[in-house]
Amino acid sequence: MISLYLAQRTWLHGVPAGWKLLALALLSLIAAPLDSLPVMAGLLAAVLLLYASLGKAALAQIALLRPLWPLFAILLAFHWWNGDVAAGLVVLARILAMVLLANAVTMTTRMDAMMDAVEPLLAPLAWFGGSPRAVALAVAMMIRFVPLLFALWEALNESWRARTGKRGGWRLLAPFCIQTLRLSHHTAEALAARGGAPRGTRR
Amino acid sequence: MPHAPLIRLENVTLSRGGRVVLDDISLDITERRVGLIGTNGSGKSSLVRLLNGLLSAEKGRVTVHGLDAKEQAGDLPRKVGFIFQNPDHQIIFPTVAEEIAFSLEQAGLPRREAAREAVPALARFQRVHWAERPVHALSEGEKQFLCIIAVLVMTPSVLILDEPFSSLDLPTRRRLETLVAGLEQQVILVAHELDAFARYERVIWLHEGQVRGDGPPAAIIPAYRAFAEGLT
Numbered sequence: 001m002i003s004l005y006l007a008q009r010t011w012l013h014g015v016p017a018g019w020k021l022l023a024l025a026l027l028s029l030i031a032a033p034l035d036s037l038p039v040m041a042g043l044l045a046a047v048l049l050l051y052a053s054l055g056k057a058a059l060a061q062i063a064l065l066r067p068l069w070p071l072f073a074i075l076l077a078f079h080w081w082n083g084d085v086a087a088g089l090v091v092l093a094r095i096l097a098m099v100l101l102a103n104a105v106t107m108t109t110r111m112d113a114m115m116d117a118v119e120p121l122l123a124p125l126a127w128f129g130g131s132p133r134a135v136a137l138a139v140a141m142m143i144r145f146v147p148l149l150f151a152l153w154e155a156l157n158e159s160w161r162a163r164t165g166k167r168g169g170w171r172l173l174a175p176f177c178i179q180t181l182r183l184s185h186h187t188a189e190a191l192a193a194r195g196g197a198p199r200g201t202r203r
Numbered sequence: 204m205p206h207a208p209l210i211r212l213e214n215v216t217l218s219r220g221g222r223v224v225l226d227d228i229s230l231d232i233t234e235r236r237v238g239l240i241g242t243n244g245s246g247k248s249s250l251v252r253l254l255n256g257l258l259s260a261e262k263g264r265v266t267v268h269g270l271d272a273k274e275q276a277g278d279l280p281r282k283v284g285f286i287f288q289n290p291d292h293q294i295i296f297p298t299v300a301e302e303i304a305f306s307l308e309q310a311g312l313p314r315r316e317a318a319r320e321a322v323p324a325l326a327r328f329q330r331v332h333w334a335e336r337p338v339h340a341l342s343e344g345e346k347q348f349l350c351i352i353a354v355l356v357m358t359p360s361v362l363i364l365d366e367p368f369s370s371l372d373l374p375t376r377r378r379l380e381t382l383v384a385g386l387e388q389q390v391i392l393v394a395h396e397l398d399a400f401a402r403y404e405r406v407i408w409l410h411e412g413q414v415r416g417d418g419p420p421a422a423i424i425p426a427y428r429a430f431a432e433g434l435t
Contacts, residue, residue: 195280
């Protein structure tokens with residue numbers, strides 16, 4: 001099943017969340033204006049080396065990029081049509097490197113550590129009556145439910161195929177939404193049973 | 204304990220979706236192991252939801268270990284632990300330690316302390332090695348066990364289990380039953396697996412929102428079984 005967090009501890013798990021996020025932000029800033037193909041290819045190669053250093057499970061996560069292939073194809077086709085395939089490759093390498101880097105942070109950082117690092121940035125929410133804790137909870141729940149939603153989609157697809165022999169595709173969207181709402185209803189009830197969403201910023 | 208382990212329902216009526224699901228029910232529950240049985244739609248799930256404040260009675264009064272379920276609904280989750288049928292609906296966090304820390308925080312610990320205490324809490328259940336595991340990597344039985352641990356660390360005085368065994372294989376179910384049997388909490392179990400109640404002190408049989416049978420399992424379960432067979 002697809003998950004966003006690597007259970008097996010790697011060296012990157014040991015790096016504090018704040019440093020990882022800072023490095024990610026700096027690298028994004030540096031990479032954005034660069035348009036040299038060798039530099040971008042080098043960056044991408046470095047990111048792939050980083051994944052290799054994290055082990056097999058991390059490398060397997062690269063498969064997560066599969067849904068992005070159509071986007072990449074469109075980007076390349078657009079640049080080819082403009083007569084500048086090299087620029088297209090630069091854009092492609094930059095997106096790949098950045099998505100993979102961001103994913104490397106997600107898959108080696110526990111949610112509470114991530115939120116501890118991000119929460120000070122969310123503090124201004126409190127001035128407008130918002131709760132940084134509520135945002136933190138929402139993000140944690142999103143990470144938790146992504147694999148569950150994938151599994152839900154797969155289950156719907158299976159029932160569809162069991163009766164039609166074909167893939168469900170877009171026809172599963174409506175039942176998927178309904179099931180997702182049911183799931184959120186159950187989860188809200190379970191959250192309420194444990195005292196509801198925490199308020200305030202008690203540390 | 205300041206209060207006797209008493210759960211009291213006085214003339215409780217509840218409707219959901221325009222249908223009366225509990226019809227003028229009165230019960231005193233002091234036993235430590237209580238089963239709740241009945242066909243689908245008989246009102247079992249609604250009744251247990253009243254005890255944790257998830258639902259509120261329209262008429263009548265519910266008190267749980269000294270707390271009024273309406274007036275003190277906010278205090279109920281700490282006193283009444285609730286385990287649902289599907290652990291995937293219940294687990295909120297991506298890793299086991301975070302899930303436990305959340306419960307500890309709900310029980311009143313400051314956040315950092317809750318995060319620190321999660322591992323010792325897991326140690327009490329011999330599951331320290333789970334701490335860093337992503338929850339989706341656990342088996343169904345392990346997930347249900349995690350849900351139970353997450354509720355127990357809040358040190359409730361009542362544990363409600365609403366059809367917790369439905370998707371578990373027999374060995375896993377037996378393991379969880381043994382775990383539940385050893386708990387000091389008052390336990391209210393809703394289940395369709397009738398053999399689960401063999402050692403329970405009392406079984407309450409609900410039918411169409413009313414109490415149809417109430418007594419020791421040896422008396423109630425055969426009657427319910429005969430009734431259910433008669434429906435087929």
